[in-house]
Amino acid sequence: MCGIAGLWLSEQADATGLGDRVSRMNDALYHRGPDGGDVWVDDEGGLALGQRRLAIIDLSDAGKQPMHSANGRYVMVYNGEIYNAPELREKLASANITWRGHSDTEVILECIAHWGLRDTIKRLIGMFAIALWDRQKKKLFLVRDRLGIKPLYWSRYDGHIGFASEVKGLLAGDAISREVNQTGLDAYLRFGYVPSGLSIYAHAKMLKPGHILEISSHDQATETGYWSVEDAVLNGQTHAWSGDDQSAIDALEDLLRDAVQRRMVADVPLGAFLSGGIDSSTVVALMQSVSDRPVKTFSVGFEDEAFNEAAFAGEVARHLKTDHTELYVTPKDALDLVPKLSETYDEPFFDSSAIPTYLISALTRKHVTVALSGDGGDETFGGYNRYLWAKQLSAAAGSIPFGSGLVSRGLTMLSPEYWDKLVGLMPGKKSTSAIGDKIHKAAPLLAIRDDIDRYHALISLFDPDKLRGKHASTKKFRVPGEKFCRNRHLDYVSSMQAMDTMMYMVDDVLTKVDRASMANSLEVRVPFIDHRVIEFGWRLPARLKMNGSVGKYALRQILYKYVPREMIDRPKTGFGVPLAQWLRGPLNEWMGDHLANEALYADFGLDRRQIEKLRKEHMSGKRNWGHQLWTIAMLSDWQQRWLT
Structure with missing residues (x-):
């Protein structure tokens, strides 16, 4: 396990100081690998690879990176663990390799030299983010494991190609600007995180899981998949x-x-x-x-x-x-x-x-x-509570003969406080905590006729079009797999999974x-x-x-x-914190300071009145908008740390 980083300069660029830039990128990733770090520079190719090491397998210097293949063609930095490395090593017995140690890094490299990159990747069991430099063909390959366990960002900026385990590595090497990606910002406001294939920065992307990026020149990069969830479902x-x-x-x-x-x-x-x-x-x-x-x-x-x-x-x-x-x-x-x-x-x-x-x-x-x-x-x-809730909502919406939309509007005609009082009058009801808030949140979902659209609404925090208005990106991000699930006619729970x-x-x-x-x-x-x-x-x-x-x-x-x-056998609770209470109590001042951050409104175009309305309702106890308010506060906190 470690952190990796690298830069490939354009042909016209001056390579002076390249090693120092990648060393700064390495330093930004020190926490990922405090046991050592090194940088290798290909002066002729204008490329440098860096790695910070957390020593897990083969603690000797034989496991250090960047590592060269025995034939000298490949140089690699890699983050992860390969759990079938011993078996792969045995399969190379006929290749008469003189092994330097017993690290999985060396096994991956020699497998690539023997079988090629794509064939090797398909044989790996584990988690990995790989950067491979082919010295013979002058090509850089970036690879991310099948399910995206390990992160790998890449960038194309100012004529250069960069990559790093975390965005802070790219920033440390001046491999990207701090310009915000509007589609990434909209995705964050909707989901609470920035999905793979994007990043919050305009010149960086997170490599998608199960993909190989082949970069043959600074203006030619091809991303292809080698494994997918869709194929797993079909198989x-x-x-x-x-x-x-x-x-x-x-x-x-x-x-x-x-x-x-x-x-x-x-x-x-x-x-x-x-x-x-x-x-x-x-x-x-x-x-x-x-x-x-x-x-x-x-x-x-x-x-x-x-x-x-x-x-x-x-x-x-x-x-x-x-x-x-x-x-x-x-x-x-x-x-x-x-x-x-x-x-x-x-x-x-x-x-x-x-x-x-x-x-x-x-x-x-x-x-x-x-x-x-x-x-x-x-x-x-199939462990999430929302799978059962969505299934029940789907059944309820389909069983209302005179229109679920009318029922939805009817449920929200009563205020959350009135619902709390009404349910509290029912015999045997000991706890009515926030039942009105839950009804008001569930009612709009009942009005949605399409199951996949209901799933989108269920996992969404905000509608960026409403929160940002004209500032919202015209390029909309949809959940990966939506088209596949519709075309394959998967049942609702399987689609959500x-x-x-x-x-x-x-x-x-x-x-x-x-x-x-x-x-x-x-x-x-x-x-x-x-x-x-x-x-x-x-x-x-x-x-x-x-x-x-x-x-x-x-x-x-x-x-x-x-x-x-x-x-x-007990109700699922999840691994959480009492966020709603904290925002009404010890984090109230912190939240207020962040919601007052003018960059939210001037730079990101958020609707101040909508956010103030959410905070007022939350503080009164009428509604629980803890997740939504936390989402905005964390955006503000990130902006103040990384954009100022």
Whole structure:
């Protein structure tokens, strides 16, 4: 695991100081690799490659990068881990390679020299972002892993080509300007993050997952895919599981155990995040089943019981007999992190669960260098609550004979406060917290007749056209996979799973985990996002994912073998913070200062009256606009950190 960066200057450019520029890019990524760093310069080609190293496999100098292939043709920097490197190395036995060490970096390079880049990439099991310089053909190749676990930005600016693991690397090397990409800004306001294929900066892009970018000259770059979620879905339909349910569950358990065991190989201490939920508990249970010593597990707890999963994690840890460490944090501990978020996420990023993710990463890094995580289980195995809600809304909208639009308007004719009072009069209703707000948010969704459009509305924070008016970009961004899901006539839940895997998982979940963990120099590995698990998941019948109102049915059956059912079967809470309360309390002044930032209105064209209305309603307790207000405040925080 590490950070990578590089520059390829135009033919007319003066290469003096090129190595220094890439060294600055490297320095900006120090947190991703504090164990060492180096820069290699091809003076003739006008190119420099840099890398910061977090040593995980082969801690010797034989694992240092930039690394040259044995034949001298290729030079590579790479961020990630390849979990089938030993098998690939064995397949090269007939090539009579004199190996310098046992790093996976060297294995990738020699595989490329032997089989070629594309054939090698298709053989890899793991997470990776690769920059490969072909000295013979004078071509630069950038590669991102199938599911986008590892980030890789690239830029074309002022005649030069740049790349880096994080945008701050490009900025440090003057590889981009600070001009804002209006389409990226609109996408952020809608989704709360900037999707792959874009960035918040006009001259940079995040390379899409499963893609190779071939740059043969400064004005000729070709991006092609080598793997896609769409193909995984199609192959799953073509080769749907034909056996009984129990044999499918057994096969899934075997595959997950292999995915977990492969990710337990390291030359440094290793552990796992444990929330006590289905995904992390399954990962830890399988880790413990193949380990001859207690697995080190870590959890973070909050004083607010509604957001505290540490007690559940502790129960699971005791049952599995792990070596468990937990940290209870105060609101002050969490709030002290808020000013650091824009430094860590150098594009605007709204997901407030970045706070506990950072905290658990910091705790874990004090004890280990590598941690396994349960991320990715919800998308593949149908775990999100919104899948059930959207399915129910779809059924409700289709069952109203006289027009769901009329019902939608009727529901919003009563104020949220009136709904709270009305529901409170019903017998047996002990809690009516914000029921009126929830009705007002659900009602517009009921009026949408198209399921995919309803999904878009469900995951959207703002309509940029309404929030920015004439300032909104004319180029609209749509969720990847929408056309595919419509054309293949996938059922509603499967459509949401596919689209979430292509965007939300990549650009929210994995971005959050990568930046928070690497800010603490911690490598996080994600067994559920092994491409073989994703592909197998699409072969399973829908009933093994969402069975009635029960999500992740197959995973539950596996976990019940290791952990009592009563420890697991409880409502899903997620890994969050009491954001709405914080914005009404200890973060109120901070929010007010950021919402008063004139750049939001003068530079970004936001509607001040709309934002002030949201804040007033939120502060009164009539509505919960916590996510929307946080989204704007984080945009302001990012603007002040990176654009001024």
